[in-house]
Amino acid sequence: MVLFMAHDVSTSQGREIIDGRYIANVLADDWGFWYDATCNLNTVKSFVNKFYSEGKLTSEEQNIIMNRIDKLLKIIEEEPKAKNWLKRARIGTSKPWYREVEEIVR
Numbered sequence: 126m127v128l129f130m131a132h133d134v135s136t137s138q139g140r141e142i143i144d145g146r147y148i149a150n151v152l153a154d155d156w157g158f159w160y161d162a163t164c165n166l167n168t169v170k171s172f173v174n175k176f177y178s179e180g181k182l183t184s185e186e187q188n189i190i191m192n193r194i195d196k197l198l199k200i201i202e203e204e205p206k207a208k209n210w211l212k213r214a215r216i217g218t219s220k221p222w223y224r225e226v227e228e229i230v231r
Contacts, residue, residue: 126173129193130186136200145197149204156206156213157222163201166194 128143136146152159170191177187206214213222 126169126176126182126190129169129190132193134193134196134200143193143197145200146204148197149201152201153204153210154207156210159201159210160218160222163198166198170194 132141132143134143134145136144138144138147148162152162173182173187173190173194176182177184182190
């Protein structure tokens with residue numbers, strides 16, 4: 126939330142800007158990364174609403190953050206996806222897209 130409050134989202138590069146085009150390009154090659162990132166962005170949106178309802182955010186702050194997240198999600202969705210991304214998307218969440226973290230035993 127702090128990141129989106131402090132920085133606008135754009136399709137161009139610049140100082141103090143979240144480069145939506147770069148993020149979309151990276152996510153267009155990896156379905157698992159795309160899935161995790163978009164799920165997390167939507168989770169942030171639910172926290173924004175929760176914090177607003179608890180009085181921890183003003184309506185202006187809520188609108189700024191939500192609009193910027195929505196702008197980033199739109200840029201991500203509009204980016205053409207790679208063939209491997211499309212193939213993996215057909216499988217969806219029925220097969221793990223991540224590697225389990227192994228516990229180190231000492």
